Amino acid sequence: MPKNNPTKSVCVFCGSRFGTNPAYKTAAKDLGAGLAVQNLRLVYGAGDVGLMGEVANGCQSAGGETFGVIPVHLMDMEVGKRDLSTFVITENMHERKKVMFMNADIIVTLPGGAGSLDEFFEVLTWAQLGLHKKPIYLLNIEGFWDPLVMLIEHQIASGFADKSLRALFQVVETTPELLSLIGEN
Numbered sequence: 001m002p003k004n005n006p007t008k009s010v011c012v013f014c015g016s017r018f019g020t021n022p023a024y025k026t027a028a029k030d031l032g033a034g035l036a037v038q039n040l041r042l043v044y045g046a047g048d049v050g051l052m053g054e055v056a057n058g059c060q061s062a063g064g065e066t067f068g069v070i071p072v073h074l075m076d077m078e079v080g081k082r083d084l085s086t087f088v089i090t091e092n093m094h095e096r097k098k099v100m101f102m103n104a105d106i107i108v109t110l111p112g113g114a115g116s117l118d119e120f121f122e123v124l125t126w127a128q129l130g131l132h133k134k135p136i137y138l139l140n141i142e143g144f145w146d147p148l149v150m151l152i153e154h155q156i157a158s159g160f161a162d163k164s165l166r167a168l169f170q171v172v173e174t175t176p177e178l179l180s181l182i183g184e185n
Contacts (some may be wrong), residue, residue, distance in 0.1 A: 016052055
């Protein structure tokens, strides 16, 4: 059973939809539960829809601590989940990302849409600029992020990014593998 005071926090960026593959939903729920079991606090976008809701519900059902951050304009659309351990409402998306990032030790991106890409690239860019050294993981459920990794490798090969960019994030294929790596950090 999880302890009351987590030692580390994991920021999870993910979709506000479930996507077409049921494996995404399972991965989100398993990740949330696994964070709780490892006594890690979940930091996420505070929505109760899609993969966001699944990861939070998984964490809560396993007795974990949850820290959600949502901008006021998404309270209705993303169904702000008010039963979290900590629930923060921000004025805008930029503030949301900053609060999530500042309250996390590790960053994970699950499958998602444009918002998840924005979040991933912002923390990746900050790492590239030397603004942080937090571990960044892409949870590549059934190859979801393969096209993104290929794009980044194309950018490197085309001379628009240094090869060191690829070393700033790790691609992980399964939730158990991710939980194992997170446990080592």
